[in-house]
Amino acid sequence: MPSRQREKLKLKAEVFKAMGHPIRLAIIEMLGKEEKCVCEIVGHVGTDTSNISKHLSILKSAGILTDRKKGLKVYYNLALPCALDFNRCVGNIILERLEAQRALMAS
Amino acid sequence: MPSRQREKLKLKAEVFKAMGHPIRLAIIEMLGKEEKCVCEIVGHVGTDTSNISKHLSILKSAGILTDRKKGLKVYYNLALPCALDFNRCVGNIILERLEAQRALMAS
């Protein structure tokens, strides 16, 4: 495989890797409607600020979020709207699979 | 956050985590058109069989691939067609970003 393509795969993989953590997915879902500041995210997701801040920085490096400062607070925005679609799609598939399993058990 | 939702996030995150590796993305791209056996994948992606086999098993556990045995060979199929869409979308966005950067440099 050409090294040009490997570079491309690596960049793409980073986006998915960044989405591959429950806390980070929760953040992405939360930013679907509108920007939130770190403290709001901490309040909703429920781990400490330091941890959330690190997850936010991973999402930002991957290009999934952007941030802007406003006074003391930092607001994060979803920069990759299709991240929401991915999340929805995977959610639906998991639901389908669980239902299929249940149907199998019930039969 | 309710623990019901945490479970859901964890399941979804596993799918993205599985996609978060260049070799595994290469495999997904390769299976877009039709099923391939392990030896074909090894030939195309270019690492050793043992390593590919492990990546395949990760993709299978995440529900992204299914496999079927035929003689000596094992053929892998894409079970999650939207994985291809994700990959395309992220690829486009990365391209856009690179072009924007280039435009910025050129101005």
Next chain:
DNA sequence: ATATTATTTGACTATATTCTCAAATAGAGG
């Protein structure tokens, strides 16, 4: 300047992932 609030960073430990090699399994054919 000091204090206060919001967020980031650094150091550290624990845990998970990746790769590699050798060995094991599994099916096909002689």
Next chain:
DNA sequence: CCTCTATTTGAGAATATAGTCAAATAATAT
């Protein structure tokens, strides 16, 4: 049964990631 080919598995080392605590920064107000 033996051999060959295709694939999986296990053990080990190297590396990466996650979480936690304390300390640092940054903006604002007193």
